[in-house]
Amino acid sequence: MAPVLEVANIKKRFGGITAVDGVSFEVREGEILGIIGPNGCGKSTLFNCILGQLQPSEGEVRFDGRVTTGMRPCDLNRLGVSRTFQLLQIFPRLSVRENLILAGQEHEGTMLSRLVGPRDAGLRSVADQMIEFFKLGHLADERAGGLSYGQQKLLDAAMAFMAGPRLVLLDEPAGGVNLTMLANLQDRLKAFNVERGATFVVVEHNMDFVMSLCTRVVVLAEGKVLAEGLPAEVRANPAVIEAYLGH
Ligand SMILES: Nc1ncnc2c1ncn2[C@@H]1O[C@H](COP(=O)(O)OP(=O)(O)O)[C@@H](O)[C@H]1O
Numbered sequence: 001m002a003p004v005l006e007v008a009n010i011k012k013r014f015g016g017i018t019a020v021d022g023v024s025f026e027v028r029e030g031e032i033l034g035i036i037g038p039n040g041c042g043k044s045t046l047f048n049c050i051l052g053q054l055q056p057s058e059g060e061v062r063f064d065g066r067v068t069t070g071m072r073p074c075d076l077n078r079l080g081v082s083r084t085f086q087l088l089q090i091f092p093r094l095s096v097r098e099n100l101i102l103a104g105q106e107h108e109g110t111m112l113s114r115l116v117g118p119r120d121a122g123l124r125s126v127a128d129q130m131i132e133f134f135k136l137g138h139l140a141d142e143r144a145g146g147l148s149y150g151q152q153k154l155l156d157a158a159m160a161f162m163a164g165p166r167l168v169l170l171d172e173p174a175g176g177v178n179l180t181m182l183a184n185l186q187d188r189l190k191a192f193n194v195e196r197g198a199t200f201v202v203v204e205h206n207m208d209f210v211m212s213l214c215t216r217v218v219v220l221a222e223g224k225v226l227a228e229g230l231p232a233e234v235r236a237n238p239a240v241i242e243a244y245l246g247h
């Protein structure tokens, strides 16, 4: 069976800077792959190249064996690929439920059907299931902007799951989240992976979070793959230790 995602020799140059310098890896069905590396090593740029926000300068991306390099984010959504961004993408003035419904609409139908369709486009029940799954029931009607930062990050992740995607790429889901919410987020991501059979790629700065969540880890340094393996292997790798201690 083809891997869910194949990234082959991706390069991205910005003027004289090569932010991503020939990165290759595969993601297999049901995996939670972690991507770690020091700040500025190209993690977000790599995500943007995989997800169509940026055109890679070189290389190829395949989803389910099909070349998707350069496809638009909305077309990738329709194929079952979803993402979160490093910075929160929630609408602070809308309620938690409205945010989820809106996220679901982004993946569904045309702009016209969104304009003329019923306001919740039948997504209310899906949103309520997601609210229950993420244990946000007591906050369903609260304005998202009034939630704690950790709760907002949880909502942000839930929004990426609204389309029932096969592959979700999460860019620093744990960034700035306190310990209690971190455990909560990790627990929900693991449950979603197991119960819904979703495959994840998680970019994260928090080593402990990655090591306990991910089944395999890719380490980036200066736009290149420095190491790859099981969490314990990667943690013990001298080159990895040096790259982290050097920054
Ligand atoms: N749009 C851009 N234009 C120019 N340089 C960029 C752009 N986006 C990122 N970079 C540079 O590319 C490098 C990698 O950045 P980024 O992918 O955000 O790293 P990370 O997510 O690992 O912190 C950095 O040196 C950054 O300054």
Ligand SMILES: [Mg+2]
Binding pocket: 043, 044, 045, 086
């Ligand atoms: Mg980043």
